[in-house]
Amino acid sequence: MIAFSPIGNHEPAPALACTGVSKRYGGVQALSGVDWELLPGEVHALCGENGAGKSTLARICAGIARPDSGEIRRGGCAVAWSGSDEARRDGVGIILQELDLFANLTVAENIALGNPALEARRWVSFDALSRAVAPRLEEAGIPVDPTTPLGELGVSQWQLVAIARVLSLDAKVIFMDEPTSALTEDAVERLFAVIRRLKARGVAIAYVSHKMSEIFRISDRITVMRDGEMVATCATGDTTVDAVIRQMVGRPVTAGEATPPEEPKISVLGVRNLSTRKLRRISFDLADGEIMGVAGLVASGRSELGRALLGLSPLTGGELTLADGTYLPRGVRHAMRSLLALVPEDRRRDGLFMRMSVLENTTIAALRRYSRLGWLRGGEEREAALDLLEQSRTLFADADLPVGALSGGNQQKVLLSKWLLTFPKVLFLDDPTRGIDVGAKDDIYRLIARLARDGVGILWVSSELPELIANSHRIMVLHEGGLQGILESAEATQESVMRLATGHGPAP
Amino acid sequence: MSTAAGRGLRGAHQFTRPFIGLILVVALGVFLSPRGAGGGIIFLSGGNLTDILLQQGEIGIMALAMTLVVIAGGIDLSVGSVLAFSASLVGLLLVKWEPRLPTGAQIAAAVAAVLLLGAVIGAVNGIIITRLRLQPFVMTLAAMIGVRGLTRWMTGNTNIDFGFDAAASARFSDLFSQKPLILAVWAVLAVAAHLVLSRTVFGRYLRAIGENEKAAAFTGLPIRMARTATYVACGAAAALAGLVHAARSHQGNPNDGVAYELDVIAAVVIGGTALSGGQGTILGTVTGTLILGVLTNVLRLRMVDSNVELMIKAVIIIVAVWVQRRDRPSINS
Numbered sequence: 037m038i039a040f041s042p043i044g045n046h047e048p049a050p051a052l053a054c055t056g057v058s059k060r061y062g063g064v065q066a067l068s069g070v071d072w073e074l075l076p077g078e079v080h081a082l083c084g085e086n087g088a089g090k091s092t093l094a095r096i097c098a099g100i101a102r103p104d105s106g107e108i109r110r111g112g113c114a115v116a117w118s119g120s121d122e123a124r125r126d127g128v129g130i131i132l133q134e135l136d137l138f139a140n141l142t143v144a145e146n147i148a149l150g151n152p153a154l155e156a157r158r159w160v161s162f163d164a165l166s167r168a169v170a171p172r173l174e175e176a177g178i179p180v181d182p183t184t185p186l187g188e189l190g191v192s193q194w195q196l197v198a199i200a201r202v203l204s205l206d207a208k209v210i211f212m213d214e215p216t217s218a219l220t221e222d223a224v225e226r227l228f229a230v231i232r233r234l235k236a237r238g239v240a241i242a243y244v245s246h247k248m249s250e251i252f253r254i255s256d257r258i259t260v261m262r263d264g265e266m267v268a269t270c271a272t273g274d275t276t277v278d279a280v281i282r283q284m285v286g287r288p289v290t291a292g293e294a295t296p297p298e299e300p301k302i303s304v305l306g307v308r309n310l311s312t313r314k315l316r317r318i319s320f321d322l323a324d325g326e327i328m329g330v331a332g333l334v335a336s337g338r339s340e341l342g343r344a345l346l347g348l349s350p351l352t353g354g355e356l357t358l359a360d361g362t363y364l365p366r367g368v369r370h371a372m373r374s375l376l377a378l379v380p381e382d383r384r385r386d387g388l389f390m391r392m393s394v395l396e397n398t399t400i401a402a403l404r405r406y407s408r409l410g411w412l413r414g415g416e417e418r419e420a421a422l423d424l425l426e427q428s429r430t431l432f433a434d435a436d437l438p439v440g441a442l443s444g445g446n447q448q449k450v451l452l453s454k455w456l457l458t459f460p461k462v463l464f465l466d467d468p469t470r471g472i473d474v475g476a477k478d479d480i481y482r483l484i485a486r487l488a489r490d491g492v493g494i495l496w497v498s499s500e501l502p503e504l505i506a507n508s509h510r511i512m513v514l515h516e517g518g519l520q521g522i523l524e525s526a527e528a529t530q531e532s533v534m535r536l537a538t539g540h541g542p543a544p
Numbered sequence: 545m546s547t548a549a550g551r552g553l554r555g556a557h558q559f560t561r562p563f564i565g566l567i568l569v570v571a572l573g574v575f576l577s578p579r580g581a582g583g584g585i586i587f588l589s590g591g592n593l594t595d596i597l598l599q600q601g602e603i604g605i606m607a608l609a610m611t612l613v614v615i616a617g618g619i620d621l622s623v624g625s626v627l628a629f630s631a632s633l634v635g636l637l638l639v640k641w642e643p644r645l646p647t648g649a650q651i652a653a654a655v656a657a658v659l660l661l662g663a664v665i666g667a668v669n670g671i672i673i674t675r676l677r678l679q680p681f682v683m684t685l686a687a688m689i690g691v692r693g694l695t696r697w698m699t700g701n702t703n704i705d706f707g708f709d710a711a712a713s714a715r716f717s718d719l720f721s722q723k724p725l726i727l728a729v730w731a732v733l734a735v736a737a738h739l740v741l742s743r744t745v746f747g748r749y750l751r752a753i754g755e756n757e758k759a760a761a762f763t764g765l766p767i768r769m770a771r772t773a774t775y776v777a778c779g780a781a782a783a784l785a786g787l788v789h790a791a792r793s794h795q796g797n798p799n800d801g802v803a804y805e806l807d808v809i810a811a812v813v814i815g816g817t818a819l820s821g822g823q824g825t826i827l828g829t830v831t832g833t834l835i836l837g838v839l840t841n842v843l844r845l846r847m848v849d850s851n852v853e854l855m856i857k858a859v860i861i862i863v864a865v866w867v868q869r870r871d872r873p874s875i876n877s
Contacts, residue, residue, distance in 0.1 A: 368764030378762070386762045389755045391822055400752055401763045407745045414743075454763075 049112055051076045051209050051240035052097055057106030059092055066092040067264045074240045079231060081251040082244045084261035084284055085473040090244045094211040098130035099123025121150060129207035131198045133214045137186055144169045144182035147201045176200035177226030191218045213244045217471040220333040220499050228254050246473055248277045260284055281474060301325055304493040305462045310354035314340045316518045322493040327484060329508030330497045331533050336514040338497045342378045342464040346371045377460035379451055381467045387451045390440035394432050395421050397439045397450050402457040424453045429479045445476025465496040481507045501530045515539045565864060566831045573842040586845060594723060600837035601726045602785040607811040608737045609781035611829045613774040614812055617754035617821030618680035622687035623782040624804035626665055629695040630658045630786025635704030635796025638713035647712045659783050666779020670772030695798040704796035720791030738826040754821030811836055814864040
């Protein structure tokens with residue numbers, strides 16, 4: 037092909053091209069007539085709100101789903117893959133948003149599965165497998181023993197394993213669907229280094245993300261999608277965050293509501309020398325109406341702090357006071373009675389009952405209040421739930437439909453509403469904006485701010501520092517289970533937080 | 545937005561769906577039924593229809609409680625053995641036991657003791673499953689084997705034949721084999737189970753626990769208590785079915801009720817309850833029980849070989865579950 041190309045300034049042949057690709061799921065037109073090209077050696081960001089069709093496009097281009105109509109060309113030839121294994125053979129790999137890994141298998145086995153080069157034909161040599169896999173793990177920034185069962189690792193480490201798996205494919209085209217949704221900042225840096233190396237090798241990378249800062253740092257071109265259609269493709273240097281967000285939502289959005297600092301109030305949660313297997317002598321006070329951001333890297337103990345406060349991880353030391361009295365964590369029910377609530381990180385696994393209705397999910401934690409002698413009072417239950425869902429700006433067609441039918445952002449709002457209905461005085465939110473779209477994030481910031489105005493003390497975790505800084509009064513930074521410092525958000529910058537989070541101490 | 549009309553419509557749909565299979569099977573029954581001397585359809589005669597209900601009474605009562613167990617994410621394989629245990633024990637208490645009590649009091653004491661012990665077996669199942677974290681299949685399989693052994697050992701592996709005339713066992717047998725009583729008990733329990741599932745906090749908890757146990761734990765739901773309660777209900781229901789069984793067969797046979805658990809589970813599954821937990825209705829289970837009953841009845845009226853009957857049942861189970869899978873709304877991931 038190269039021999040026939042005119043010499044000089046020209047576009048290289050696309051590594052992957054879609055023409056007129058459409059896909060329907062039931063009553064929803066997920067993609068309609070999409071034309072799109074991915075060039076070798078480029079990082080091409082796909083942006084759009086949830087439901088815009090980014091993931092559908094990625095899944096079709098990686099052979100997981102088949103288009104209803106339209107054509108996909110890989111290196112100039114039309115392809116019709118009947119599964120992702122065929123796409124892999126043609127050099128196309130994908131990192132899925134819902135990680136398709138197996139907790140009961142080892143890291144090495146997870147990486148080998150579905151990999152034509154690593155999957156043994158008859159007998160497996162686990163030593164050889166480990167040797168083959170170790171450098172990939174190193175490259176992805178997760179230097180664990182390849183024989184570790186995946187179930188022993190945390191969510192963010194799963195994501196790194198998924199990245200290592202795609203690296204091991206030596207693919208020429210890689211789709212990354214929200215690859216950083218569970219990653220902390222340092223892991224994101226390592227991923228970006230990996231992406232730059234791949235790019236230099238001529239690998240084409242499609243990068244699906246909600247995080248504007250990442251997209252603008254790593255991508256060469258940006259394609260914006262809305263309602264299953266292409267809105268625009270342009271070079272990253274020629275556009276701005278605001279312009280992309282406007283194209284995504286079709287309306288201007290504020291990046292985050294900076295909450296005004298409030299005068300010191302009374303402490304609702306006092307923590308002294310809290311220690312568990314993973315936390316070392318944490319001490320802080322949370323005032324009523326205060327929003328405390330919790331920052332930290334992988335395994336820094338961010339989620340562990342929430343688990344410790346509820347008693348899901350046994351304390352090895354420390355004293356807690358809640359409101360006026362001493363508080364000894366004894367589990368979720370006891371915490372609920374003490375007006376302390378935890379919204380878990382993984383909403384599908386730990387938060388929601390996907391096949392139960394929006395209404396039932398909203399009231400399940402506070403159901404006793406809407407019952408008498410064990411009998412439900414349906415009218416009261418419905419009224420309370422609908423009222424709260426409206427306050428949290430949850431969008432749904434029908435409160436009696438399964439919550440699994442909602443978009444990620446609206447699922448997250450249902451999960452928040454479920455806990456708000458228990459009227460907590462202290463609320464721990466574990467990464468509530470993970471993997472949801474810009475509009476829904478904005479609604480969650482507003483909800484947090486309003487709860488604080490109502491006097492709730494809030495601890496919230498986020499892997500995105502800008503939003504954490506913009507929407508908190510103070511930032512608590514954890515590093516390897518220890519508290520490195522608490523910064524006033526007015527003084528906090530991404531740099532100062534990162535210094536603490538990486539264990540470098542406060543800026544000079 | 546949600547409207548009352550929309551809810552009503554979907555509610556109506558949910559209400560009718562389990563019946564469609566039943567209507568089909570009844571239509572098949574009418575079609576296949578032999579004609580009587582006067583040209584009447586034997587299948588539709590009043591006596592035949594109530595016989596179907598009566599024959600399914602034992603399975604039906606157990607299937608109600610099994611529905612609760614399965615919705616909460618469990619299974620109970622021990623019901624057939626508990627039924628035999630209950631039938632044999634009531635026999636021992638009425639035939640071998642000679643207390644200085646009026647006959648009525650002796651029957652009441654025996655019935656109470658049997659129901660209580662059935663509940664205790666269920667409680668043991670539930671407590672071991674939830675405290676020692678044994679899989680429900682494994683624990684209740686062990687209970688199925690162990691209770692069968694207990695029953696045979698306690699009876700010396702012989703039938704306890706009931707007496708006649710004024711004997712306590714005879715009066716018990718007369719009372720508990722009455723058609724109206726059995727049907728009334730079944731109906732009352734079905735309504736009660738339906739209300740528990742649809743109108744109580746406990747019922748909502750069962751569905752939540754069966755759907756996602758991790759989320760239930762993070763929500764602080766009383767998982768162990770709720771699941772144990774379903775096994776207690778199942779043990780008591782199996783004991784009650786055993787009382788009916790003993791009365792109807794006029795004996796306590798320690799070897800009866802073998803493989804009944806499979807009929808019970810089949811009725812639950814045909815009724816649309818997911819074995820994976822979280823979803824199911826009592827209405828569906830009652831319908832599933834009746835479908836199996838009508839089918840058996842029609843095939844027997846036609847004098848079909850009972851082994852062929854089993855094969856047809858197998859096909860019905862597969863078709864019923866497949867049809868329900870197809871129109872279950874898919875969840876967007």
